[in-house]
Amino acid sequence: MQIRTRFAPSPTGFIHLGNLRSALYPWAFARHNKGDFILRIEDTDLERSTQEAVDVIIEGMSWLGLDLDEGPIYQMQRIDRYREVIKQMLDSGLAYPCFMSEDELNRLRDQQMANKEKPRYNGLWRPEPGKTLPPIPQGVNPVIRFKNPIGGSVIWNDAVKGQIEISNDELDDLVIARPDGTPTYNFCVVVDDLDMKITHVIRGDDHVNNTPRQINIMQALRGTPPIYAHLPTVLNDASEKMSKRNGAMSVRDYQKAGYLPEAILNYLARLGWSHGDAEVFTKEQFVDWFDLESLGRSPAQHNPEKLLWLNHQYIQNADPVQLALATKPFAHELGIDTERGPDFVQVVALLKDRANTLIEIAEGAKLFYLPAPNLSAEQIKENIPEAIVPALKDLVDAVSVAESSKATYAAIFKDLLAKHQIKMPALAMPVRYALFATTRTPAIDSVLVVLGKEEVISRLSKAIL
Missing domain, CATH: 1.10.8 (Helicase, Ruva Protein; domain 3)
Incomplete structure (x- = not known):
């Protein structure tokens, strides 16, 4: 079986780390199994979907190196296909038009809630043998509803949560097309997954309630449901669901803040998956190790300090x-x-x-690209003691004839400390100040190498003459 996975975001807002994890795991599973990874843009919400959000999704995935085998595929470009399937379902009795108005539906729900019943469509327009349907109202465009099975249960073995069983009595007849003919989310997902031959659906557990409806539609269309793996929610550092409203940063924010994509990917991988005690690993190692059995069942918690630590590790070890x-x-x-x-x-x-x-x-x-400091006499007097000037002159002489290397400069400093009977700070601090007008710099021997011999001699000489 050719493994085929998908990431199917809705382009209605910015993409944060929790969203990206839902792309990373199906990508890794496809790559581990030499399968296909597909990007599908679920843009049927015309009022909220934006091209900018699509661009951010694609840029974020590209930045992380989540390459595609197919896509992006836009649902709005497949409207004719959805309408074709809806017609087939109407013709075969799998779906039916429902003329119940929104007001009628709201009154029904209010009554059900007053009776402490679960709000649900009552099947008024569902055709059944021997049933007389109400007269069709004039000038009303119907919704199209799927004839959900009556009785029995939907059962699937979730790769993360284990076996899940939902009674069909808990499910009403789902609207699969709106009055204007626009297909709805749960219906489009099924048609897409069937047409694209998706074998594994790895997504957030906020979709668990959608799954039994999708399985029923899929089986009605004589399709085989994929294997589902519903990932626990990613919580922010306040233990709330990660979202823009709760202060989650977008992918672009992390990029602008100077994070490396390798560190983000490594961090995301550990938000709900583990391989022994491995904390820092390459993308190639992650793909090699990834399997669904190692996905966690508990909500993962975003830890900004851990992400910053990981970014430091990758920067420290980078070429x-x-x-x-x-x-x-x-x-x-x-x-x-x-x-x-x-x-x-x-x-x-x-x-x-x-x-x-x-x-x-x-x-x-x-610090290294600012002009050489123009030190005043008062600055020199305050920061470069007269007693240290002989050592500085010896340093200029030694540097002028020495090889420019960290080891050489370290040896020069060692000799000068012994010759002048002083401690390293007594010499290093004035050197730093003479070079940059500050005493806060990296290791002084390395600084001399980077700044360059001529520049070092020039700046030191100006400070001691």
């Missing part, structure tokens, strides 16, 4: 050349001309071990 490419846009936003001054790759390599985000690297890099 400096690739990391520099990813950081450049952030540096340019800060006004840094990365083509003038120290080699940007070297700057990034120096800063990456302490950075949590690409923005932090860019902010740290500013």
